[in-house]
Amino acid sequence: MRRALRALRRPPITDHRVVGRVSAVAAFGRKLSVAVFVVARRATILPDVDEATTVESMRGYYARRATYYERVYLKPERQRDLRTMEAWLPSMFVGRRVLEVACGTGWWTPHGASFAREWLATDLNPEAIEVARRKEMPLCVRFETVDAYRFAELGDRRFDGVFAGCWWSHVPLGRLAGWLDALHARLESGARVVMLDNNYVPSSRTPSNTPISRRDADGNTYQRRTLDDGSVHEVLKNFPTCEQAFSILGERAVERQWIQHEHYWVLSYQLT
Numbered sequence: 001m002r003r004a005l006r007a008l009r010r011p012p013i014t015d016h017r018v019v020g021r022v023s024a025v026a027a028f029g030r031k032l033s034v035a036v037f038v039v040a041r042r043a044t045i046l047p048d049v050d051e052a053t054t055v056e057s058m059r060g061y062y063a064r065r066a067t068y069y070e071r072v073y074l075k076p077e078r079q080r081d082l083r084t085m086e087a088w089l090p091s092m093f094v095g096r097r098v099l100e101v102a103c104g105t106g107w108w109t110p111h112g113a114s115f116a117r118e119w120l121a122t123d124l125n126p127e128a129i130e131v132a133r134r135k136e137m138p139l140c141v142r143f144e145t146v147d148a149y150r151f152a153e154l155g156d157r158r159f160d161g162v163f164a165g166c167w168w169s170h171v172p173l174g175r176l177a178g179w180l181d182a183l184h185a186r187l188e189s190g191a192r193v194v195m196l197d198n199n200y201v202p203s204s205r206t207p208s209n210t211p212i213s214r215r216d217a218d219g220n221t222y223q224r225r226t227l228d229d230g231s232v233h234e235v236l237k238n239f240p241t242c243e244q245a246f247s248i249l250g251e252r253a254v255e256r257q258w259i260q261h262e263h264y265w266v267l268s269y270q271l272t
Helices: 002-009 022-042 051-074 076-093 126-133 173-184 242-252
Strands: 044-046 097-101 118-123 141-145 159-165 187-198 212-216 221-226 232-236 253-260 264-271
Touching: 051 076, 051 126, 051 232, 076 159, 076 187, 076 264, 118 126, 126 141, 173 242, 242 253, 242 264
Parallel strands: 044 212, 097 118, 097 159, 118 141, 159 187
Antiparallel strands: 187 264, 212 221, 221 232, 253 264
């Protein structure tokens, strides 16, 4: 425990190397796991809550936050990571027909769609999509309201690329495998998949992360966030490791890469 606490006091770890094997990042994965474990020990562990209730409450939360959501991308300590990812993302989808899951206000959309053949940006919240529509986008971009869990609104359409920014962390652990199955069913063989999300940085120079408020019986972690109107919302926010992500993907994912930035992680793979 003393070693774990000393690790938390050290400066944040920044590693921009692309990692292709779990064993290559085992040391970092253990450090990240320890950090989350120590924070979780301070949090309250409560019984699991109804997942449908959690999903619906988060939908309301992001609808109310839509008009000023992108303040999160203005945090000074995150700028280096953001510029690096924005520059890297366009090369992943050159000439592809891409489904963007949970596009929100469209921060990532113009970057990912730069060289895509087609780009369908989807979200469940019309409020968020309306913000995204007002931005200048590549000509290949279209928007639709789609449930990110079921994808029923897509009909029989299939894609050879998919992108999800800051969505994985909001999927309850009990639904993650099923969600990946549903997503992969919408993709063609050889499809390129890219997902990115937040790291938990407890030792950041500035309070970049909202503290974890509790952990449920399934291992999901939650944060209590306050909006501009003073309302307080409990938001499900998980922080996976490379090992956890690779494990749940299994053999269906090839050419796997995990890029570890200071404040974000990026997962990229090709579907068999």
